[in-house]
Amino acid sequence: MEKEKTTEKEIQNLNEVTVRFAGDSGDGMQLTGTQFSDTTALFGNDLGTLPDYPAEIRAPAGTLYGVSGFQVHFSSEDIHTPGDTPDVLVAMNPAALKINLKDLKPNGMIIANTDSFDMKNLKMAGYDSNPLEDGSLSNYKVFPVPITSLTSNALKESTLSTKEITRCKNFFALGLTYWLFNRPIEPTLEWIKDKFSKRPELVEANSTALKAGYYFGDSTEIFTTRYQVEPAHLPKGTYRNISGNEAIALGFVAASLKSNLPLFLGSYPITPASDILHYLSTYKNYGVKTFQAEDEIAGITAAIGAAYGGSLAITTTSGPGMALKTEAMGLAVMTELPVVIINIQRGGPSTGLPTKTEQADLFQAVFGRNGEAPIPVLATSTPSDCFYMAIEAARIAIKYMTPVILLSDGYIANGSEPWRLPKPEEIADIPVKFVKDKEGFAPYNRNEYLARPWAVPGTPGLEHRIGGLEKAHITGNVSYDPENHEFMVRLRARKVQNVQNDIPDLTVIGEQEGELLVLGWGGTYGAITEAVKKAQKDGLKVSQAHLKYLFPMPKNTKDVLKRFKKILIPELNLGQLATIIRAQFLVEPISLTKIKGLPFKTSEVYNKIKEIFGGNNGR
Amino acid sequence: MEDSIDVKEVKLTAKDFASDQDVRWCPGCGDYSILAQVQRTFPDIGVKKENIVWVSGIGCSSRFPYYMSTYGFHGIHGRAPAIATGLKVARPDLSVWVATGDGDLLSIGGNHFIHACRKNVDLKILLFNNRIYGLTKGQYSPTSEKGKITKSTPFGSVDYPFNPISLALGAEATFVARTIDREPKHMQEMIKRAAAHKGIAFIEVFQNCNIFNDGAYELLTDKETKADNVVILEHNKPLVFGKEGNKGIKLDGFKPVVVDLTDGKYSVNDLWVHDEHDESPARAFILSQFTEIPNMPTPIGVFRAIIKETYDAGVEDQIKRITEKKGKGDLKSLLYSGNTWEVN
Ligand SMILES: Cc1ncc(C[n+]2csc(CCOP(=O)(O)OP(=O)(O)O)c2C)c(N)n1
Ligand code: SF4
Numbered sequence: 001m002e003k004e005k006t007t008e009k010e011i012q013n014l015n016e017v018t019v020r021f022a023g024d025s026g027d028g029m030q031l032t033g034t035q036f037s038d039t040t041a042l043f044g045n046d047l048g049t050l051p052d053y054p055a056e057i058r059a060p061a062g063t064l065y066g067v068s069g070f071q072v073h074f075s076s077e078d079i080h081t082p083g084d085t086p087d088v089l090v091a092m093n094p095a096a097l098k099i100n101l102k103d104l105k106p107n108g109m110i111i112a113n114t115d116s117f118d119m120k121n122l123k124m125a126g127y128d129s130n131p132l133e134d135g136s137l138s139n140y141k142v143f144p145v146p147i148t149s150l151t152s153n154a155l156k157e158s159t160l161s162t163k164e165i166t167r168c169k170n171f172f173a174l175g176l177t178y179w180l181f182n183r184p185i186e187p188t189l190e191w192i193k194d195k196f197s198k199r200p201e202l203v204e205a206n207s208t209a210l211k212a213g214y215y216f217g218d219s220t221e222i223f224t225t226r227y228q229v230e231p232a233h234l235p236k237g238t239y240r241n242i243s244g245n246e247a248i249a250l251g252f253v254a255a256s257l258k259s260n261l262p263l264f265l266g267s268y269p270i271t272p273a274s275d276i277l278h279y280l281s282t283y284k285n286y287g288v289k290t291f292q293a294e295d296e297i298a299g300i301t302a303a304i305g306a307a308y309g310g311s312l313a314i315t316t317t318s319g320p321g322m323a324l325k326t327e328a329m330g331l332a333v334m335t336e337l338p339v340v341i342i343n344i345q346r347g348g349p350s351t352g353l354p355t356k357t358e359q360a361d362l363f364q365a366v367f368g369r370n371g372e373a374p375i376p377v378l379a380t381s382t383p384s385d386c387f388y389m390a391i392e393a394a395r396i397a398i399k400y401m402t403p404v405i406l407l408s409d410g411y412i413a414n415g416s417e418p419w420r421l422p423k424p425e426e427i428a429d430i431p432v433k434f435v436k437d438k439e440g441f442a443p444y445n446r447n448e449y450l451a452r453p454w455a456v457p458g459t460p461g462l463e464h465r466i467g468g469l470e471k472a473h474i475t476g477n478v479s480y481d482p483e484n485h486e487f488m489v490r491l492r493a494r495k496v497q498n499v500q501n502d503i504p505d506l507t508v509i510g511e512q513e514g515e516l517l518v519l520g521w522g523g524t525y526g527a528i529t530e531a532v533k534k535a536q537k538d539g540l541k542v543s544q545a546h547l548k549y550l551f552p553m554p555k556n557t558k559d560v561l562k563r564f565k566k567i568l569i570p571e572l573n574l575g576q577l578a579t580i581i582r583a584q585f586l587v588e589p590i591s592l593t594k595i596k597g598l599p600f601k602t603s604e605v606y607n608k609i610k611e612i613f614g615g616n617n618g619r
Numbered sequence: 620m621e622d623s624i625d626v627k628e629v630k631l632t633a634k635d636f637a638s639d640q641d642v643r644w645c646p647g648c649g650d651y652s653i654l655a656q657v658q659r660t661f662p663d664i665g666v667k668k669e670n671i672v673w674v675s676g677i678g679c680s681s682r683f684p685y686y687m688s689t690y691g692f693h694g695i696h697g698r699a700p701a702i703a704t705g706l707k708v709a710r711p712d713l714s715v716w717v718a719t720g721d722g723d724l725l726s727i728g729g730n731h732f733i734h735a736c737r738k739n740v741d742l743k744i745l746l747f748n749n750r751i752y753g754l755t756k757g758q759y760s761p762t763s764e765k766g767k768i769t770k771s772t773p774f775g776s777v778d779y780p781f782n783p784i785s786l787a788l789g790a791e792a793t794f795v796a797r798t799i800d801r802e803p804k805h806m807q808e809m810i811k812r813a814a815a816h817k818g819i820a821f822i823e824v825f826q827n828c829n830i831f832n833d834g835a836y837e838l839l840t841d842k843e844t845k846a847d848n849v850v851i852l853e854h855n856k857p858l859v860f861g862k863e864g865n866k867g868i869k870l871d872g873f874k875p876v877v878v879d880l881t882d883g884k885y886s887v888n889d890l891w892v893h894d895e896h897d898e899s900p901a902r903a904f905i906l907s908q909f910t911e912i913p914n915m916p917t918p919i920g921v922f923r924a925i926i927k928e929t930y931d932a933g934v935e936d937q938i939k940r941i942t943e944k945k946g947k948g949d950l951k952s953l954l955y956s957g958n959t960w961e962v963n
Binding site: 038041042044187231234235236237238239240241250253254257258262264266283284285286287289291293294295297298301302303304305306308309310311313327328330331335420421422424427456457458459460461462463464465466467468469477478 | 685698707710953960
């Protein structure tokens with residue numbers, strides 16, 4: 001960049017900014033948002049993202065239900081959420097403005113693509129007059145930019161069709177936003193080069209649009225100020241920007257390398273879990289076998305077959321697919337094989353809200369099987385946490401010879417954050433012992449963890465039969481003996497309960513006892529953390545604890561709960577964790593619930609905390 | 620596993636393949652014969668006992684793995700082909716066999732069956748077809764004839780049955796055969812052929828359930844009637860049947876016709892010569908449809924046996940190729956790939 005030129009405008013320093021890109025599903029807003037996030041991460045800010053898109057691939061252009069958005073919150077400080085209320089809204093059309101305006105901060109900035117504010121689009125968005133002209137946006141700083149025509153002008157020389165040229169407008173918008181926040185455009189230029197390497201004319205056009213947007217900021221009169229968010233003071237190390245689903249994929253490959261077991265994924269595509277299948281299918285040179293099955297049942301049963309054969313076997317899905325896998329999970333319980341079932345939760349029930357987030361499969365995970373079929377349930381809390389929880393799920397499955405359920409959700413899956421990369425040697429090995437010795441072998445013998453031996457086909461002398469019928473203790477023969485059944489049911493329950501001995505205690509952030517504990521699980525971690533921090537700054541006696549092990553829960557859970565007068569449980573469901581906590585520990589938590597397909601805003605949790613204290617600061 | 624050179628390979632016998640569990644099928648059930656023929660042939664299929672796995676679903680037939688002293692996995696209803704596929708893809712070194720029933724494979728498991736065929740997973744599927752639900756005590760099955768009176772269809776079933784051989788051929792199975800519980804020698808031969816085939820091998824076994832559907836195949840097994848009602852398929856041989864080999868089948872276009880070989884009008888030279896290696900499944904399909912035509916004999920034997928890359932080999936091969944190209948992945952390169960940056 002030409003330095004002198006850019007310094008002509010005033011640069012204002014900010015601690016944090018939230019930008020939302022919004023446009024038509026076909027406008028490439030997800031791509032724009034991702035590029036902006038990646039560049040911002042490379043620049044050194046801490047960040048959180050929230051993609052929000054319709055379930056339809058291409059909803060009719062200009063309609064309210066076709067609006068696709070991507071929010072990025074970036075900061076020079078440690079942050080945990082994609083931000084409650086955007087400071088800046090880039091609105092590519094009237095529908096995008098209409099849908100997103102209610103979230104914008106008072107006095108926030110609107111960059112509107114004036115070209116799309118024509119009669120037709122205004123009408124489709126339900127506007128009687130043009131909001132850019134009728135004064136209705138007087139509470140905001142509106143920057144009208146004819147993005148489409150500026151893009152076309154910049155690409156006058158291009159050989160592309162008019163339609164293709166129009167498509168480049170998201171890069172113009174991105175370039176302009178880069179200028180506004182003083183970000184480099186080089187990483188995106190590189191990305192474009194790579195992405196369209198087979199079509200040089202597209203490399204040319206998109207790069208030109210990006211630069212045109214950037215220079216437009218510089219040369220136009222409408223912007224007088226640029227903003228700067230300094231890099232965050234993050235701990236030393238090497239970082240990369242990571243989404244939850246990518247981190248899960250990496251976590252299982254790491255678990256495979258650390259256990260020396262080949263990784264096998266049996267899966268059937270479903271939003272928002274499919275990306276894990278996509279990522280893992282690129283890791284062929286890590287020996288990863290991905291099996292895109294004919295349905296979810298085949299996905300998990302193939303995984304069970306692979307586990308029987310000695311693989312680290314996993315299956316990925318979302319709620320409706322999890323429902324189909326239920327019977328097979330019972331089979332994995334009975335055959336005591338290590339299989340990890342990953343559920344990236346979405347809005348339900350049934351097909352529900354495929355592209356929106358929810359935390360309503362907790363009951364399904366903990367209870368949703370016939371018979372007494374205990375399965376450890378773990379939940380991830382942030383995108384980078386997915387990496388560690390994947391390894392943890394694999395470790396528990398292998399050590400205890402049990403299926404394990406790992407819960408994540410659409411918000412964590414698609415959201416991203418900078419991740420300080422661990423050194424390979426910091427990740428513990430996962431010990432695996434295949435039995436080889438005939439001496440004393442019985443298929444349902446048990447070790448000190450009550451795990452039965454993993455004897456894989458191909459081992460001479462250990463030929464044995466397992467299956468879904470009740471098994472006699474030790475011998476593993478089919479048994480209908482009533483005494484044996486009760487014994488085995490209790491044994492399996494005890495084995496899973498024992499996992500408690502092997503998981504970290506629940507930690508309390510803030511005072512260790514007192515007025516209020518905010519207890520969370522899963523992807524609400526960020527909003528709860530920021531809300532609690534804010535309340536603590538106000539002087540409220542509030543502490544936080546986050547459950548990553550939902551079944552069994554950490555040993556000290558009861559003890560922690562008893563130390564607080566009140567427990568607040570925010571959840572994106574009708575109070576599933578609250579119900580379990582009440583049943584298990586006989587405490588009466590306060591439930592804060594939200595079922596809108598969207599994550600909590602920090603303010604929603606914060607306001608609830610305030611309300612509980614009733615303004616007397618807990619005293 | 621390595622072999623010790625000092626120890627001589629001891630030839631196994633049928634007994635070595637019997638587990639210590641009591642076999643609990645009803646006395647007289649056709650399943651016994653299938654178990655016996657498998658145990659008899661397995662010493663000869665050239666696979667070590669520890670490398671054999673039997674996988675099954677749910678049903679009388681699916682208890683099969685418990686009675687074999689190989690590795691065994693008794694799964695859930697209909698899912699055996701999927702469990703077996705996962706095992707075979709994870710462990711291509713194993714010989715994976717599926718024991719299943721007509722309800723198990725073709726009703727609840729229909730989806731998995733066609734996809735295992737389509738993919739040409741190297742599995743051996745033995746369908747114990749008794750045209751009834753045995754374990755759940757006598758409801759009609761997807762292979763029961765229309766109008767079948769059972770507990771769940773007291774006024775006769777209204778739906779049409781599946782033809783398992785047609786279905787397997789339609790799903791592009793590379794080895795398709797049929798045999799009968801009462802024909803031990805023939806069944807043994809089919810089992811050996813399936814074992815030797817690389818790719819999916821599907822054998823339909825007509826199995827008598829003497830409790831709920833006794834005599835379903837009587838015409839094909841009764842000494843008096845079987846010669847006139849069964850035609851044995853042999854590669855490169857004309858389709859001849861009948862007590863004295865007095866009848867043959869010729870093709871009129873797509874239409875099979877039974878001809879008399881004794882009245883001088885036709886000789887064996889006019890007959891349909893069976894070619895199990897025909898790339899096109901069309902003729903095999905016509906053969907499979909004989910059972911739908913009144914008075915046509917029922918073919919047993921190998922309908923189709925062709926060679927095609929297997930799914931499991933394809934998976935292995937791809938991993939090998941990509942690994943050669945990219946180099947074996949390690950943890951460091953996994954974590955530190957993509958756009959990374961340093962914070963000092
Ligand atoms: C999910 C499920 N649905 C239903 C059943 C009940 N069930 C067990 S075996 C069977 C049918 C078995 O028939 P077939 O496959 O023909 O086997 P056969 O018993 O005749 O050998 C059914 C419906 C079950 N075990 N699991
Ligand atoms: S019910 Fe029929 S199929 Fe089942 S064991 Fe008895 S005879 Fe055999």
